[in-house]
Amino acid sequence: MAAKLTKFSFATLARKALEGHKSWPQQWPQAEPKAQYDVVIVGAGGHGLGAAHYLAKEHGITNVAVIEKGWLGGGNTGRNTTIIRSNYLYDESARLYDHALDLWEGLSQDLDYNVMFSQRGVMMLAHSVHDVQSFKRHIHANRLNGVMNEWLTPQEAKAFCPPLDISSTARYPVMGAALQRRGGVARHDAVAWGYARSAAARGVDIIQNCPVLAIRRDTAGGVTGVETAKGFIAAKKVAVSAAGYTSVVMDTAGVRLPLESFPLQALVSEPVKPVFPCVVMSNTVHAYISQSDKGELVIGSGTDQYVSYSQRGGLHLIEHTLAAICEIFPLFSRMRMLRKWGGVVDVTPDRSPILGKTPVSGLYVNCGWGTGGFKATPGAAHVFAHTIARDEPHPINAPYTLDRFRTGRLIDEAAAAAVAH
Numbered sequence: 001m002a003a004k005l006t007k008f009s010f011a012t013l014a015r016k017a018l019e020g021h022k023s024w025p026q027q028w029p030q031a032e033p034k035a036q037y038d039v040v041i042v043g044a045g046g047h048g049l050g051a052a053h054y055l056a057k058e059h060g061i062t063n064v065a066v067i068e069k070g071w072l073g074g075g076n077t078g079r080n081t082t083i084i085r086s087n088y089l090y091d092e093s094a095r096l097y098d099h100a101l102d103l104w105e106g107l108s109q110d111l112d113y114n115v116m117f118s119q120r121g122v123m124m125l126a127h128s129v130h131d132v133q134s135f136k137r138h139i140h141a142n143r144l145n146g147v148m149n150e151w152l153t154p155q156e157a158k159a160f161c162p163p164l165d166i167s168s169t170a171r172y173p174v175m176g177a178a179l180q181r182r183g184g185v186a187r188h189d190a191v192a193w194g195y196a197r198s199a200a201a202r203g204v205d206i207i208q209n210c211p212v213l214a215i216r217r218d219t220a221g222g223v224t225g226v227e228t229a230k231g232f233i234a235a236k237k238v239a240v241s242a243a244g245y246t247s248v249v250m251d252t253a254g255v256r257l258p259l260e261s262f263p264l265q266a267l268v269s270e271p272v273k274p275v276f277p278c279v280v281m282s283n284t285v286h287a288y289i290s291q292s293d294k295g296e297l298v299i300g301s302g303t304d305q306y307v308s309y310s311q312r313g314g315l316h317l318i319e320h321t322l323a324a325i326c327e328i329f330p331l332f333s334r335m336r337m338l339r340k341w342g343g344v345v346d347v348t349p350d351r352s353p354i355l356g357k358t359p360v361s362g363l364y365v366n367c368g369w370g371t372g373g374f375k376a377t378p379g380a381a382h383v384f385a386h387t388i389a390r391d392e393p394h395p396i397n398a399p400y401t402l403d404r405f406r407t408g409r410l411i412d413e414a415a416a417a418a419v420a421h
């Protein structure tokens with residue numbers, strides 16, 4: 001039975017405050033699996049929950065289960081540094097990530113849940129002549145695609161982000177920056193929770209602590225359902241959104257994917273008063289930084305050099321990241337770090353996702369987001385739901401086929417950006 005959606009109106013908030021905030025109902029029920037669904041989605045991250053929301057809301061498909069091996073949002077959705085931007089190089093990427101950005105701008109209203117989307121601007125630092133040329137190329141390509149992106153001189157970059165060291169003696173000299181003012185950050189847990197409660201209110205079952213062990217196919221090769229820790233669940237369609245574990249899940253259906261799984265780390269500092277007004281990325285020295293609403297500096301590091309499912313990364317990587325942060329922002333050199341964690345990211349050879357149908361009838365996949373899929377969450381989930389509902393890709397995700405690794409029609413953001421948070 002569908003959960004009742006609490007409306008977060010001013011009147012409700014005021015009434016609940018007067019009641020001491022003791023009577024808030026559960027936001028989504030803990031569902032047990034039914035025997036059969038129209039669609040089973042594997043993985044309750046933002047992408048899986050978002051697809052369930054759009055399936056129910058835009059396609060009227062509500063006999064849906066989202067099956068999660070742990071707790072919802074406990075994967076990369078709850079582990080990332082929340083950077084949102086759309087200034088990717090290629091036309092296909094511009095369409096996909098800008099579609100996501102359009103949806104981010106209305107997401108809190110759509111879900112009636114504050115995802116704390118903050119368009120504080122994402123600034124990418126250029127430290128070498130190569131960076132300058134590459135970023136300017138991006139800016140021109142973005143503008144041709146109607147994607148907002150602009151070039152800043154070092155002085156303009158400093159004015160936008162005062163803690164930045166632009167002195168000529170800096171170890172990593174700042175030669176300018178690309179700024180996307182429309183970019184920013186959002187609260188990652190809230191994205192998962194907002195999609196979950198909206199989907200549940202429309203009749204979707206969210207089943208946690210239930211690993212999917214195998215995808216089952218009939219003798220004709222089509223999907224019949226999934227084997228789980230809670231038994232077999234029949235499904236007309238199965239959609240996999242399992243991030244770093246996608247290749248393992250898809251392998252059980254006999255589909256091999258060109259994915260490698262790497263640990264990727266992030267860390268936060270002790271909380272301080274507001275000091276950092278935007279998001280800054282430095283691809284060259286591999287450091288990303290913003291400040292959370294709690295006051296912590298949120299810092300992103302790089303992937304390990306070797307494949308692993310360990311969900312923690314090597315210490316030397318965060319040491320390198322912090323050394324770079326201290327060089328670029330000497331102001332932070334005496335701050336203490338509070339905690340660090342890792343996630344397992346799924347990386348394709350061209351660093352673009354695989355998003356759509358598979359060679360198996362009734363089986364769909366949304367994966368390969370690597371280090372940068374949080375920003376795509378609403379856009380990817382939206383076009384994935386379209387693909388599942390109609391059994392054909394949306395024009396935006398049509399190029400993101402598995403087949404491109406056979407035909408060579410790559411969307412090579414790896415060569416374009418080196419990294420892709």
Ligand SMILES: Cc1cc2nc3c(=O)[nH]c(=O)nc-3n(C[C@H](O)[C@H](O)[C@H](O)COP(=O)(O)OP(=O)(O)OC[C@H]3O[C@@H](n4cnc5c(N)ncnc54)[C@H](O)[C@@H]3O)c2cc1C
Binds near residue numbers: 048067246374
């Ligand atoms: C440290 C870090 C920093 C990052 N920073 C950024 C950033 O700044 N900006 C950005 O855009 N992106 C960033 N990313 C990437 C981003 O987090 C991911 O691309 C995105 O969250 C993927 O969302 P998802 O819903 O596909 O995956 P997830 O949230 O990982 O969801 C997949 C779910 O599938 C579940 N699952 C796996 N196997 C099974 C199974 N067998 N049965 C059932 N369930 C299963 C998992 O438990 C998980 O909950 C970062 C990632 C990390 C780790």
